[in-house]
Amino acid sequence: MRAVVYKGPFKVGIEQVPDPKIEHPNDAIIKITSTCICGSDLHMYEGRTVAQPGLRFGHEPMGIIEEVGSAVTTLRKGDRVVAPFNVAWGFCKNCERGLTGYCLTVNPGFAGGAYGFVAMGPFPGGQAEYLRIPYADFNALKLPQGIEYEDDFVLLADIFPTGYHGTELAQVSPGESVVVFGAGPVGAMAAYSAMLRKSISWTTYRIA
Amino acid sequence: MDHIPDRLNKVKAIGAIPIDYSKGDPVEQIKSLRHGDGVDKGIDVVGYQATQPGTGTEDPSYVLNALIQAVNATGRLGIIGLYVPTDPGAKDPHAAHGELMIPYGKLWEKGLSMGTGQCNVKRYNRYLRDLIIEGRAKPSFIVSNKVSLDNAPMAYDKFDKRIDGYTKVILKP
Numbered sequence: 001m002r003a004v005v006y007k008g009p010f011k012v013g014i015e016q017v018p019d020p021k022i023e024h025p026n027d028a029i030i031k032i033t034s035t036c037i038c039g040s041d042l043h044m045y046e047g048r049t050v051a052q053p054g055l056r057f058g059h060e061p062m063g064i065i066e067e068v069g070s071a072v073t074t075l076r077k078g079d080r081v082v083a084p085f086n087v088a089w090g091f092c093k094n095c096e097r098g099l100t101g102y103c104l105t106v107n108p109g110f111a112g113g114a115y116g117f118v119a120m121g122p123f124p125g126g127q128a129e130y131l132r133i134p135y136a137d138f139n140a141l142k143l144p145q146g147i148e149y150e151d152d153f154v155l156l157a158d159i160f161p162t163g164y165h166g167t168e169l170a171q172v173s174p175g176e177s178v179v180v181f182g183a184g185p186v187g188a189m190a191a192y193s194a195m196l197r198k199s200i201s202w203t204t205y206r207i208a
Numbered sequence: 209m210d211h212i213p214d215r216l217n218k219v220k221a222i223g224a225i226p227i228d229y230s231k232g233d234p235v236e237q238i239k240s241l242r243h244g245d246g247v248d249k250g251i252d253v254v255g256y257q258a259t260q261p262g263t264g265t266e267d268p269s270y271v272l273n274a275l276i277q278a279v280n281a282t283g284r285l286g287i288i289g290l291y292v293p294t295d296p297g298a299k300d301p302h303a304a305h306g307e308l309m310i311p312y313g314k315l316w317e318k319g320l321s322m323g324t325g326q327c328n329v330k331r332y333n334r335y336l337r338d339l340i341i342e343g344r345a346k347p348s349f350i351v352s353n354k355v356s357l358d359n360a361p362m363a364y365d366k367f368d369k370r371i372d373g374y375t376k377v378i379l380k381p
Contacts, residue, residue: 002381004360012364014357037360037377040290042368048257048297058379082337084329101328112326127360129381141333144341151348152340154378160336160347162288162327166251169323170286177245179238179278181271182253182289183215183226185350185376190251190288191224196345199249 003128006055009047017056020124020132025071028136030081034154035126036060038085039184044118051118058127059085059115060157062143062150066130074137081140083133085158087113087123090138106134126157155189163189167197174198214373218350229261235277248283250275255289256303266299269308276311281318288327350376357381 005015020029035058044051062082065075075081088095088103094111095103106113107121116125123134133140143153152160163186172178178194180187216226227237239246252275256268268291275285291306298304315322339345352375355363359379366374 002357004357004379010365010368012361014360032381035357035379035381037363037367037379041364043255043257043290043292045364045368046257046297048295049292050294050296082333084333086326086329088330098331099328100330101326127357127379129357138330141330141337143337149340149348151351151354151378152346153337155347155350156329156333156337156340158327158329159350159376160345161329161332163253164332164336165327166253166286166288167249168286168332169288169325170249170251170284171323172249172286176248177242178249178251179227179247179275180224180251180253181234181274183219183224184253186288187253188215188219188222188350189347190253190286191219192222192345192347194251195223196339 001129004057004125006044006051006053006057008053010045012045012057017124017128020130022067022069023132024134025069026135026137027069028065028072028075028133028140029067030061030063030083030131030133030140031066032061032063032126032129032131034062034150035128036154036157036159037127038158039186040117049118055116055118056125056128057116058125059117060154060159061115061126061131062154062157063131065140068136072136075140075142080143080145081133082143082153082156083115083126083131083140084161085114087115087121087134087139089135159186159189162186163191164193166190167193172197172199215375218375222349234261235274238278246278246280246283248280249286250279250283251286252289256291256295256306258289268298268303269310272308272310276315276318276320279318279320281320283318283320285320285322287322287324351378352376354378354380
């Protein structure tokens, strides 16, 4: 299959790589229908992380289930799903409390895993034709069948929840004033989420 | 840079009040809009590759400093902008190890608190999905381009340079 591969600062290529396979009974393979480029990919793309050439980028994937492992119980071939950028096993003390970005078992010696990201574990990126979703019952979110809301649902992999997370970390309540520094895609999602939480007088600001 | 009006216009379209840093100190602008007051809450979406307004000099603690000034005493900061423990391109030896200079004394004096770190997507995605299905949220307003997977190198280049309106790109395999 084809995949986006980091080649060094300011350089990515499209390369032929092996198709993903079921490696664990709770894995699923999806055929990707939409997959975004994230601003956080640019930190790696610009050579501003310790990411090494060869890393396959992409952590905002959605698609259709192509194959499921024998232990997958809630998903079947043909289901439409979006995968959180976090890869989490679901049974450590952080996952149990909903803090799946800090899973303690997915990436030994580190808290948290993700697809296609430096230091976040051995999970190839989702800017590709296919992707293996580990512990798929836990890590795939089922969506209505069809093609409706495709451009909205793909943003559930990262930036819509991430923007919302900013309002959660800041504990935004109705009626409060909120300033958002950064008016790129995640900044816009944070501002939008602040509005969903009925804050007022909030402002936003783009820093180059 | 002409991409800035694009971005500010997008957030204006959803009801935010845009602040253009090129028109003056952002903290002063916020306080002016608030008739001298600061704000209750502040969110940093920029992270460690922030630059100072005007000079364009990279300053990884710029947004944290600005938020400590802009948020009112006892307010709260949400820091989702990415910060790294190792920055190979840092301009000074401290920043290379993720060590940033912030006015911690002022933060403490104001009783500010701070939440940090990456998102736990599963905590929200089911509910945000249902807001989309019910027509209560339409986040796709931010999507600017859809291109084939094979065009990813071009899309990375344009998105990195913030040119030709490249804001949020969906790749189609």
